[in-house]
Amino acid sequence: MAIKHWPKQQRPREKLLSQGAKALSDAELLAIFLRTGIPGLDAVGLAQHLLERFGSLRGVLSAPLERFCQELGLGEAKFVQLQACIEMSRRYLEQEMQDLSVLDSADAARNYLSMELSGQQREVFAILLLDNQHRVVQFAPLFYGTIDAASVYPRVVVQRVLEVNAAAVILAHNHPSGVAEPSQADRHLTDRLINALALIDVRVLDHIVVGHGETVSFAERGWI
Incomplete structure (x- = not known):
């Protein structure tokens, strides 16, 4: 019917x-x-x-x-339409975050990071750079790894933060396996970055790990 x-x-x-x-x-x-x-x-x-x-x-x-x-x-026409819908959704979330403090739009930030990272076939480490009102200045993918790991250098993170004069950051990376549960290595890296950024008076507000259809927030776990 x-x-x-x-x-x-x-x-x-x-x-x-x-x-x-x-x-x-x-x-x-x-x-x-x-x-x-x-x-x-x-x-x-x-x-x-x-x-x-x-x-x-x-x-x-x-x-x-x-x-x-x-x-x-x-077909190609449907593919083009679908990619346009996906990109419009990404830009909507990006603009929503730019208009509001990340602390007032935590769900938008999480959804945006999930959209940016969940489709990646290899591990990507990125940061959301925020101004002193916690509004998004820039989304910056910094490191690309293999299917299960990425080498992250605190010095490079600090350099990018200084370039845009960010006041705070949210760390983010994906797990291509689809399971968002953070590893001990993820927690150790987070501590290293918190310490490195504290030297220039920049706060790490959260670290979001993105899986397939799920995210884990370090802040919600009480780890930050």
Whole structure:
């Protein structure tokens, strides 16, 4: 049965309008983006099929062009539209953080860092540089590692902080394995950076570890 013949309260678009986007499943959200199905599958059925093929919504969103276009119902036009949606979301979160203190928009900061880092195939260490009102000055990826490690040099971190005259920072890195739980090495590195930045009177407000669909905050754990 075509979606237009479904009960109104079950149609993805009408459901979004009446209940909000958070009420929709991954398949329903993807179906709204797809707009149409293919022979034998309506938009929701196609969306569910794609989620199974790619493993998850994240798999669909992070698929490279060639892999994306291999699936029926997808193509370059859909790929371009999807990348534009992702970039608009990233810029929205970035602007939201710039307009407010990070302390007043902690969720936006975490979501932004997750969007920047969760799709990386290797470990990336980055910092959010903040002014004296804790507004974002710059997002700076500094070190790139292998699939499971990155070498981080406190001297380089201090240099970048001094370049933009930041008053505070939030540290961030991803775990390509998908598990966000910090390691002892992560905690040791954080302590080293806190000590190095304290010498120039710059505070480390948090260290966010990004996994697949989850983040861990050192500040919330009481480690900072």
